[in-house]
Amino acid sequence: MNRQTHRTERGGRIDRSAPLAFTFDGVRYEGYRGDTLASALLANGVRLAGRSFKYHRPRGIFAAGGEEPNALVRIGEGARAEPNIKATQVELYDGLTARSQNRWPSLELDVGELGNVASWLLPAGFYYKTFMWPGSWWRFYEHFIRKAAGLGRAPVEPDPDHYDRRYAFCDVLVVGGGPAGLMAALTAARSGARVIIADDAPALGDSLLASTASIDGGDPMGFVSRIGEELASCPNLRVLGRTTAFGYYDDNMIVAVERRADHVPAPPAHCPRQRTWWIRAREVVLATGAIERPLPFEDNDLPGVMLASAARTYALRYGVRLAGRAVVFTNNDSAYEAIEPVLDAGTDVIAVVDAREGGPGGDALALLQRFEIELIPGSVVMRAIGRTVEGVEVRSLSSDGASVGDASRRMPCDFVFVSGGWSPTVHLFSQSRGRLRFDEERAAFVPEEGAPRERGGRERSAGAARGLVRLSECLADGIAAGADAARAAGFEAEAEPPCPAVQEWEDCAPVRALWAVPLPSWRHGKRFVDLQNDVTVADIELAVREGYTSVEHLKRYTTLGMGTDQGRTSNVNGLAVLAATLGAGIPAVGTTTFRPPYSPVALGAVAGREVGIDQTPIRRTPMHDWHAARGASFVTVGPWMRAQCYPHPGESMMDAINREARQVRRSAGIVDVSTLGKIEVRGRDAGEFLHRVYINRIRNLRVGRCRYAFMLREDGFVLDDGTVTRIRDDEYYLTTGTGHAAVVMAHLERYAQIVWPDLDVHLTSVTDQWAGAAVAGPRSRDLLAAACDGADVSDAALPFMGCKDATVAGAPVRIIRMTFSGERAFEVHCPADYGVHVWEALLAAGEPFDVMPYGTEALGVLRIEKGHVVPNELDGRTIPADFGFDRMEKDEDFIGRRSLERFRVGGRKRKTFAGLVSENGDAIPRGGHLVWNPTAPRPMRMFGHVTSSCYSPSLERHIALALIEDAADWKGRVLYAASPLTSSFVPVRITDHVFIDPENRRPKG
Amino acid sequence: MMLITCPWCGPRAHVEFTYGGDATVARPAAPDAVTAEAWLDHVYLRDNPRGPHDEWWQHTSGCRSWIKVRRDTWTHRVHGSGPPEANLGGDEHR
Amino acid sequence: MRYSIFSLARNALSRHRRWPRAWRSPEPKPEYDVVIVGGGGHGLAAAYYLAKLHGITRVAVLEKGWLGGGNTGRNTTIVRSNYLLEPNAHFYEHSLKLWEGLAHDLNYNVMFSQRAVVNLTHTDAQIDASRRRGNAMRLNGIDAEWLSLGEVQAMIPLLDCSPNARFPINGGLVQRRGGTARHDAVAWGFARGADARGVDIIQNCEVTGIRRDGARVVGVETTRGYIGAKKVGIAVAGNSSRLAAMAGIRLPMESHVLQAAVTEPLKPAIHTVVTSGAAHVYISQTDKGEILMGGSLDFYNSYAQRGNLPALEHVIQGAISLFPFLSRLRLMRTWGGVMDMTMDGSPILGKLPVEGLYIDGGWCYGGFKATPGAGWCHAWTIANDEPHPLNAAFRLDRFHRGEILDEKGAGASPQAH
Structure with missing residues (x-):
C-alpha cells in the first residue's frame, strides 16, 4: 500500500486517526476520513487523474470542487458503479474503488492520445466538413467516432439502490x-x-x-x-x-x-x-x-497546473503537500492567499507572475517580501513545459494586454497555481x-x-x-x-x-482582466479554454472566422462549456475570447442561459420511486384474486388487469377462448365487467344535462330503463359509447368504456361547471364503488332467477334495456338487462365489497345451467360476431354515421352536433363499417389493410383497414370487422386483407358487420 | 412548478390541476344560431397569445372544480384565478 | 470552399486561418422577391430550395436571434417516417429521402445516422395499432418491420424485456431507415448552401409586422426597418400564431413547451432510437455519448422555452423503467422548446388567406425530421403559388372541411397530440 507520501505533518480538517484504504486503477492507497478522493490522490502523489474528451491528453486534478473539469472517475463496481464522477466531490470511504476513464489500455499509455498527435486535422467542427465520402460510409465512420467519444462506461445492471x-x-x-x-x-x-x-x-x-x-x-x-x-x-x-x-x-x-x-x-x-x-x-x-477562473496559456492543461484556490484548499483543509516548486500566475490578489498555506504545507513557491504592471496590493506584497518570493509583475506565463509540468516560460505583457514581449525566461517548476479572477x-x-x-x-x-x-x-x-x-x-x-x-x-x-x-488583507489591488494569454502569430501551442472538451483559443477564433459568432453558435460549434463540468471554469473566458476576437465588448456578446440542473444529478433521484413495477399503480377488480385462483391469464387494459381467459389444465389459450365463447352462446357465461367506468349523475336537471351530452334522446328515458348512447367531442368525433340508466327521476347511472372513465368524467364536469352552470347537476365517479358481472347466454335468466332471492326477472318485469334493484344472496344489486355478446344478458352491479360474494353466488346459482366464467378474449369474440364496436373501431377519428349510428342523432343541440354538418357537404370520402369473412380459412390479420391486389407496386391504394379480427367458434370461420370506403358498394366482393409485416395476405369477402342474429331477437327473447 | 390558487382549496402546485385550454373561447349559447364557420372557428381557432392568457384548469387531484386562471404564457406567472364565472379584470389582459 | 478531407488537410497547413465564413452577414436590402421569416432549419431549407430548385435567389431569411436558435436546436434529433395516415406518410417519407442525401447535397455533414427507430409495444391493443401503422407504411412503400420480443431484446440488449415490468414489452415496430441527425448542423448546412446561392441571411432581425396592400402582402416591418417582399413565407414554429396574427389570421393551434434532457456522455450503450408510446418517452444516444431523452409536453400553453420538473420527472421515470441501468447515470442538461400544437396534431404547410403569404408551421413534436421536406414543399408552394401534392393535405382549411389528419385520434385539444 502507498502511504500518503504527500501529506503534511499536521493540520487540515481530516481525521488522521481514521485511515481509509482505497484503490485507484487497481493500486491500493490510503487516505483519511475527511478526504475527498482528489485530496487523497494528491496526498499519495498521484498526478495523473484522467484523459480529456477529444485529444485524450493526460490531465491532473485542477480544482477542489464541483468545477473540476479533468479528474472524472468511475466509482464502485458492478451494479453500483457510477461513471463520470468528479474526484473532487467524492468523500473518501474505506474500500472505495475508483478507476480512470476514457483511456485504453491504461491511464499512462492511452492509444487515444493519437488524437492529440493528429489534432492539427481536428479543429473545432472538423466532423461537419468531412466523413461525407462515400455517402453510405457515415455509419462506418460514426461507429469509431462514437467509440472514441463518451467518457465513462455505464453500469449495465439495474440500480440496486432506491x-x-x-x-x-x-x-x-x-x-x-x-x-x-x-x-x-x-x-x-x-x-x-x-x-x-x-x-x-x-x-x-x-x-x-x-x-x-x-x-x-x-x-x-x-x-x-x-x-x-x-x-x-x-x-x-x-x-x-x-x-x-x-x-x-x-x-x-x-x-x-x-x-x-x-x-x-x-x-x-x-x-x-x-x-x-x-x-x-x-x-x-x-x-x-x-468559482475561480483559469488563465489560458500554451499547454495550460498539463498535470501540475491547478487553480490557486484549489492549492490553498488542499493545503489548508486536507493537509496535502504539493511537493516541489511552484509558480503562481495571477491577475488578482486572491492567488496570493494561497502562498502561505502551501509554503506551510511544504511547497516551494519560487515566483509569482502577476499580469498587473503594478503587481498586487500592499498586504500581498508584504507577504512576498516576508517569504522572499520573487514577483514578476506585468508578465504572464506563456507556456507550461513538459509532459507534466516541469517548468514555465514567462514573458512580459504589453500594457494593452494584446501582445507579449520578445524576451522569454524559463523557470523550472512542478506546479503552476493560476488565478484568473472569480466568477x-x-x-x-x-x-x-x-x-x-x-x-x-x-x-x-x-x-x-x-x-x-x-x-x-x-x-x-x-x-x-x-x-x-x-x-x-x-x-x-x-x-x-x-x-x-x-x-x-x-x-x-x-x-x-x-x-x-x-x-483580512486591507490593501488590495484591483483585478486586471486577462482572458487568454496572447500568442505571437508564429506560435501554435494549445491554450485550453475548456479543459474537459479540449476547446482552445484557436477553436474559438476559428468559429468566429467561419461566422459562428453568436454565443450559442460558438458553444454548439466548438462544444465550449458543454461538458460535465458545465463550463464552470470555461464559460466566461470563452465569452471574453469571443468578444475580443470579434472586437466587441463582453456585454455586447452577452451570456448563454443557464438551465437546470446546476450540477449533474442522478436520474434515479429525479425519478424517485415511480420506476419499474411501481411506475404506475396497478388496478385490480374486486374479483381479481378469484380469477387468479382459477388460473386466469390477465391482460393489461390501461392501468387495469383484466381476466383474459380461464384455460383448463392442458388446454391451449385458443381452445379456452373458443370453449368460453361457445358456452355463452349455448348456455351461460359470466364475465367480470367491474372495470367499466361508472358515473352517477344526480340533480333536478340531470336528464336535461345528459340530453345535451349524448347524441341520443335522454329526456324521454323512463325510470328503470337503460339506453345505449354515444357522446361526441365538440369536434364531432366519438368520445365514448356507453349506457345511461335512469334510476330515479333525478338520478342516472352511466357506464363508460374501461379506458375512458377519467376522460368522460372530466368532460362531463367541464360542461356542467363551465358551459351549463345553470343546470342543477352533480357528478360522482363511482367506478371503484361498484363491481360488475355480466351474465350472458340463453340460460342467463334462469340463472338470475335462481340467484336473485326470488325477485321477478321475467321478460315483463325486466324487459330488454330495463333495470331493477334486487338482492343476490342478500347483497344489494342493480341489474341492467343489456347485451354486449348478442345473447340474452344481464349486468349485475353491486357495491364493490360484495363483488366476490355476488360473483360466487351467481356462479353457484348457475351451476345447474352449466355456467362458466369467461374472460375478455371470449367477450371480444362474442362482440365481434355481433358487430359491436369498441375503441378499436371508435379510435377518435370516427363519427356516428361511420357505423350507421347517425340514426340515434336527435334534431336538437348536443355536444359536437354542429361539427358533424361538414361531413355531409362533400369533402373526403369517409370509411364506413363492414364485416369481413376469410375466404381461404386463414386468420384475417389484425392491423391489416384492405387492398385490391397485394402484389401491386407500392405505394398502393388502401380502401380500408381491419379494426378487429377473430376466429368465430359460432360460424367456425375467421371473421373481422373493418372500416372501408364505399363499404356498401363492396358488399359481397372480395378484397385482400394485407399485412406485409407478418407476410399475411388473406382474401376476404365484404359482408354486413353483424354476423349472428341480425334481427336482434336473442337479447330480447 | 407553478402555484395556482384554487378558489375553494387555496394555493396548490399546478400538477394537482389539469389544463383545459383557452377560457376566452365560449361555446355559443345557441349553436344553431351561429354560422357553420363561426361554429368551427369556436372549435378550432385560438388567439394563442404570448403574455397574459385566461385559461381553464380543473383541480383534478383536489376538489375537481374547473377554475379560470389568468397566467402569463411567457413568464408562467399566475396573475389571478377564480371560479368559472369570474371576471379576472381588464380587457388588456385577455 | 468545398468541405472535404482534402480541404481540411490543406487548411491544416495554414493552421485553419483561411477558412471562409460559412455564410455572409449582409445588410438587408430594401426589397426581395421572397422573404422567409424564421432562420431555423425549416426557413433556411425553404430558402435553399427556392434558390436551388426554383431559381429564385432574391431571397432573405430573417431571424430574430441566431440561426437555429428555436426548435432546430431544441429537439431530440429523431428522423423517421413511420406514420399511419397517408398524407403524413408520403410527406415524411419524402423528407426522409431528402435526409438520405442531405450531407452530399449540402456538402455539410449533418451526421444523418440511420440507426433505426424502434417503437415498443406493451399491450395487445398497441400491437394492433402498431401493426396497422407498420402495414400502412409498407403498403405506402416505406420500410417497416415487426420485431418479436426476442428480436427487440437482441437489438437493444440493455432494455428491460422481462415479464416483471409494469408494462412488459411484447414487441416492436422498427423503421431501420430512421435515425438521428446533428440538429445544429442542419441549420448551418442549409444556411451555408442558401448563402452560396445568393440568399441573404439576416440574423438579429425580428419581424414586428406584416404589411398588406388590400388582400396582398407587400412586405414586413422589422427591428431593422421595413423590407419589401412580393411573397412572405412564415417558418417560425412555436410562434406561428403571433406571426399569423400580424396578418390578421387566427390559427388552429396553441404553443406548448416540450422538454428534453441529456445525461453525461458515456461510451456507447444504446445503439438505436427507442420510443415507447406507453411510457411516452423516446431515447437515443448521441455521437458525443450523451443519452438523450424526451417525452410529453408540460401540458399548458407556454412560450417560455423552459418547463417545470414534473414533466421531465415523468420522462425519466419512463426511461428508467425501460432501461434500468440509466438510474445511476446523471442528468446533465435540460431544455425546453416551444411547439406549435395544432388541433389535429398534423402540420399546416401551404397558403394563408392573404395573397402572397405562406406558412410552414404546426409541427407539434415532429418538426425536426420534417426539416428538408418542409423546406422543399414550402419552396414549391411559394414558387408556384399552390401547394405541392405532398403538402396539399396540410392546408389550413382542412379543419373546416372536416379533413382532419389526426394520427392519435385525440381531437381538438392541442396538448393531447
Missing part, C-alpha cells in the same frame, strides 16, 4: 453554507422565519474551511463551529447537508438532491441512496459563492430568470440588482455570488440578505446578529 422524495415548505431558503449563507440563515432564523439552509458539502463553512483570515480573533473554523451550533439549536431551521440545489423552477420551487449514502460503500438497509427535496420557499437567498456562481439566479450584468471593475458577470421581478423568482443573491470578494463584505452581505428575505416573508428580526470582526 431514491426518495420529500416536499418541504419554508419562509426562507438559503442556498449555500459559506460565509454569506451562514449569516443569512442565522439572521433569518432569528427573525422567527422557517428557514432551510442547503449546502452541498458534508459540513457547513465552504470557503471558511480554507481561509487564512481570522474572525472574531479566532480561526475561521472555530467561527463556523459556533455558528453551526447555533443553527442546530434553532427549532425553526433545518440544515440540509450534502444537498445540492440544482433547479430553480416557477413560483420559487427549488429542487435539491441530498446524498444520503454516497459517502459509504452502500446505503444501510432501508436508507435511500439519495433524496430529492422539492422546496417551496417564500423567499430565497442565493449564497452560492464564486460568481449565478446559475440558480439565472434559472430564476434573473438578468446578468458584466461588471468591468470586477471583470465578472454579476446578478443585475433591482431587476424587475416580473419574470424572476423571489430571490436575492448574497456574498461572493454577488461578486463580493472580501470576507467581511460577504458576512455583512449575508446578514443583510437574510434580514431582507425574512422581512419580505413577513418576519422582522428583533436583533440582527452583529457582523463578526474580520482580520
Whole structure:
C-alpha cells in the first residue's frame, strides 16, 4: 500500500486517526476520513487523474470542487458503479474503488492520445466538413467516432439502490453554507422565519474551511463551529447537508438532491441512496459563492497546473503537500492567499507572475517580501513545459494586454497555481430568470440588482455570488440578505446578529482582466479554454472566422462549456475570447442561459420511486384474486388487469377462448365487467344535462330503463359509447368504456361547471364503488332467477334495456338487462365489497345451467360476431354515421352536433363499417389493410383497414370487422386483407358487420 | 412548478390541476344560431397569445372544480384565478 | 470552399486561418422577391430550395436571434417516417429521402445516422395499432418491420424485456431507415448552401409586422426597418400564431413547451432510437455519448422555452423503467422548446388567406425530421403559388372541411397530440 507520501505533518480538517484504504486503477492507497478522493490522490502523489474528451491528453486534478473539469472517475463496481464522477466531490470511504476513464489500455499509455498527435486535422467542427465520402460510409465512420467519444462506461445492471422524495415548505431558503449563507440563515432564523439552509458539502463553512483570515480573533473554523451550533439549536431551521440545489423552477420551487449514502460503500438497509427535496420557499437567498477562473496559456492543461484556490484548499483543509516548486500566475490578489498555506504545507513557491504592471496590493506584497518570493509583475506565463509540468516560460505583457514581449525566461517548476479572477456562481439566479450584468471593475458577470421581478423568482443573491470578494463584505452581505428575505416573508428580526470582526488583507489591488494569454502569430501551442472538451483559443477564433459568432453558435460549434463540468471554469473566458476576437465588448456578446440542473444529478433521484413495477399503480377488480385462483391469464387494459381467459389444465389459450365463447352462446357465461367506468349523475336537471351530452334522446328515458348512447367531442368525433340508466327521476347511472372513465368524467364536469352552470347537476365517479358481472347466454335468466332471492326477472318485469334493484344472496344489486355478446344478458352491479360474494353466488346459482366464467378474449369474440364496436373501431377519428349510428342523432343541440354538418357537404370520402369473412380459412390479420391486389407496386391504394379480427367458434370461420370506403358498394366482393409485416395476405369477402342474429331477437327473447 | 390558487382549496402546485385550454373561447349559447364557420372557428381557432392568457384548469387531484386562471404564457406567472364565472379584470389582459 | 478531407488537410497547413465564413452577414436590402421569416432549419431549407430548385435567389431569411436558435436546436434529433395516415406518410417519407442525401447535397455533414427507430409495444391493443401503422407504411412503400420480443431484446440488449415490468414489452415496430441527425448542423448546412446561392441571411432581425396592400402582402416591418417582399413565407414554429396574427389570421393551434434532457456522455450503450408510446418517452444516444431523452409536453400553453420538473420527472421515470441501468447515470442538461400544437396534431404547410403569404408551421413534436421536406414543399408552394401534392393535405382549411389528419385520434385539444 502507498502511504500518503504527500501529506503534511499536521493540520487540515481530516481525521488522521481514521485511515481509509482505497484503490485507484487497481493500486491500493490510503487516505483519511475527511478526504475527498482528489485530496487523497494528491496526498499519495498521484498526478495523473484522467484523459480529456477529444485529444485524450493526460490531465491532473485542477480544482477542489464541483468545477473540476479533468479528474472524472468511475466509482464502485458492478451494479453500483457510477461513471463520470468528479474526484473532487467524492468523500473518501474505506474500500472505495475508483478507476480512470476514457483511456485504453491504461491511464499512462492511452492509444487515444493519437488524437492529440493528429489534432492539427481536428479543429473545432472538423466532423461537419468531412466523413461525407462515400455517402453510405457515415455509419462506418460514426461507429469509431462514437467509440472514441463518451467518457465513462455505464453500469449495465439495474440500480440496486432506491431514491426518495420529500416536499418541504419554508419562509426562507438559503442556498449555500459559506460565509454569506451562514449569516443569512442565522439572521433569518432569528427573525422567527422557517428557514432551510442547503449546502452541498458534508459540513457547513465552504470557503471558511480554507481561509487564512481570522474572525472574531479566532480561526475561521472555530467561527463556523459556533455558528453551526447555533443553527442546530434553532427549532425553526433545518440544515440540509450534502444537498445540492440544482433547479430553480416557477413560483420559487427549488429542487435539491441530498446524498444520503454516497459517502459509504452502500446505503444501510432501508436508507435511500439519495433524496430529492422539492422546496417551496417564500423567499430565497442565493449564497452560492464564486468559482475561480483559469488563465489560458500554451499547454495550460498539463498535470501540475491547478487553480490557486484549489492549492490553498488542499493545503489548508486536507493537509496535502504539493511537493516541489511552484509558480503562481495571477491577475488578482486572491492567488496570493494561497502562498502561505502551501509554503506551510511544504511547497516551494519560487515566483509569482502577476499580469498587473503594478503587481498586487500592499498586504500581498508584504507577504512576498516576508517569504522572499520573487514577483514578476506585468508578465504572464506563456507556456507550461513538459509532459507534466516541469517548468514555465514567462514573458512580459504589453500594457494593452494584446501582445507579449520578445524576451522569454524559463523557470523550472512542478506546479503552476493560476488565478484568473472569480466568477460568481449565478446559475440558480439565472434559472430564476434573473438578468446578468458584466461588471468591468470586477471583470465578472454579476446578478443585475433591482431587476424587475416580473419574470424572476423571489430571490436575492448574497456574498461572493454577488461578486463580493472580501470576507467581511460577504458576512455583512449575508446578514443583510437574510434580514431582507425574512422581512419580505413577513418576519422582522428583533436583533440582527452583529457582523463578526474580520482580520483580512486591507490593501488590495484591483483585478486586471486577462482572458487568454496572447500568442505571437508564429506560435501554435494549445491554450485550453475548456479543459474537459479540449476547446482552445484557436477553436474559438476559428468559429468566429467561419461566422459562428453568436454565443450559442460558438458553444454548439466548438462544444465550449458543454461538458460535465458545465463550463464552470470555461464559460466566461470563452465569452471574453469571443468578444475580443470579434472586437466587441463582453456585454455586447452577452451570456448563454443557464438551465437546470446546476450540477449533474442522478436520474434515479429525479425519478424517485415511480420506476419499474411501481411506475404506475396497478388496478385490480374486486374479483381479481378469484380469477387468479382459477388460473386466469390477465391482460393489461390501461392501468387495469383484466381476466383474459380461464384455460383448463392442458388446454391451449385458443381452445379456452373458443370453449368460453361457445358456452355463452349455448348456455351461460359470466364475465367480470367491474372495470367499466361508472358515473352517477344526480340533480333536478340531470336528464336535461345528459340530453345535451349524448347524441341520443335522454329526456324521454323512463325510470328503470337503460339506453345505449354515444357522446361526441365538440369536434364531432366519438368520445365514448356507453349506457345511461335512469334510476330515479333525478338520478342516472352511466357506464363508460374501461379506458375512458377519467376522460368522460372530466368532460362531463367541464360542461356542467363551465358551459351549463345553470343546470342543477352533480357528478360522482363511482367506478371503484361498484363491481360488475355480466351474465350472458340463453340460460342467463334462469340463472338470475335462481340467484336473485326470488325477485321477478321475467321478460315483463325486466324487459330488454330495463333495470331493477334486487338482492343476490342478500347483497344489494342493480341489474341492467343489456347485451354486449348478442345473447340474452344481464349486468349485475353491486357495491364493490360484495363483488366476490355476488360473483360466487351467481356462479353457484348457475351451476345447474352449466355456467362458466369467461374472460375478455371470449367477450371480444362474442362482440365481434355481433358487430359491436369498441375503441378499436371508435379510435377518435370516427363519427356516428361511420357505423350507421347517425340514426340515434336527435334534431336538437348536443355536444359536437354542429361539427358533424361538414361531413355531409362533400369533402373526403369517409370509411364506413363492414364485416369481413376469410375466404381461404386463414386468420384475417389484425392491423391489416384492405387492398385490391397485394402484389401491386407500392405505394398502393388502401380502401380500408381491419379494426378487429377473430376466429368465430359460432360460424367456425375467421371473421373481422373493418372500416372501408364505399363499404356498401363492396358488399359481397372480395378484397385482400394485407399485412406485409407478418407476410399475411388473406382474401376476404365484404359482408354486413353483424354476423349472428341480425334481427336482434336473442337479447330480447 | 407553478402555484395556482384554487378558489375553494387555496394555493396548490399546478400538477394537482389539469389544463383545459383557452377560457376566452365560449361555446355559443345557441349553436344553431351561429354560422357553420363561426361554429368551427369556436372549435378550432385560438388567439394563442404570448403574455397574459385566461385559461381553464380543473383541480383534478383536489376538489375537481374547473377554475379560470389568468397566467402569463411567457413568464408562467399566475396573475389571478377564480371560479368559472369570474371576471379576472381588464380587457388588456385577455 | 468545398468541405472535404482534402480541404481540411490543406487548411491544416495554414493552421485553419483561411477558412471562409460559412455564410455572409449582409445588410438587408430594401426589397426581395421572397422573404422567409424564421432562420431555423425549416426557413433556411425553404430558402435553399427556392434558390436551388426554383431559381429564385432574391431571397432573405430573417431571424430574430441566431440561426437555429428555436426548435432546430431544441429537439431530440429523431428522423423517421413511420406514420399511419397517408398524407403524413408520403410527406415524411419524402423528407426522409431528402435526409438520405442531405450531407452530399449540402456538402455539410449533418451526421444523418440511420440507426433505426424502434417503437415498443406493451399491450395487445398497441400491437394492433402498431401493426396497422407498420402495414400502412409498407403498403405506402416505406420500410417497416415487426420485431418479436426476442428480436427487440437482441437489438437493444440493455432494455428491460422481462415479464416483471409494469408494462412488459411484447414487441416492436422498427423503421431501420430512421435515425438521428446533428440538429445544429442542419441549420448551418442549409444556411451555408442558401448563402452560396445568393440568399441573404439576416440574423438579429425580428419581424414586428406584416404589411398588406388590400388582400396582398407587400412586405414586413422589422427591428431593422421595413423590407419589401412580393411573397412572405412564415417558418417560425412555436410562434406561428403571433406571426399569423400580424396578418390578421387566427390559427388552429396553441404553443406548448416540450422538454428534453441529456445525461453525461458515456461510451456507447444504446445503439438505436427507442420510443415507447406507453411510457411516452423516446431515447437515443448521441455521437458525443450523451443519452438523450424526451417525452410529453408540460401540458399548458407556454412560450417560455423552459418547463417545470414534473414533466421531465415523468420522462425519466419512463426511461428508467425501460432501461434500468440509466438510474445511476446523471442528468446533465435540460431544455425546453416551444411547439406549435395544432388541433389535429398534423402540420399546416401551404397558403394563408392573404395573397402572397405562406406558412410552414404546426409541427407539434415532429418538426425536426420534417426539416428538408418542409423546406422543399414550402419552396414549391411559394414558387408556384399552390401547394405541392405532398403538402396539399396540410392546408389550413382542412379543419373546416372536416379533413382532419389526426394520427392519435385525440381531437381538438392541442396538448393531447
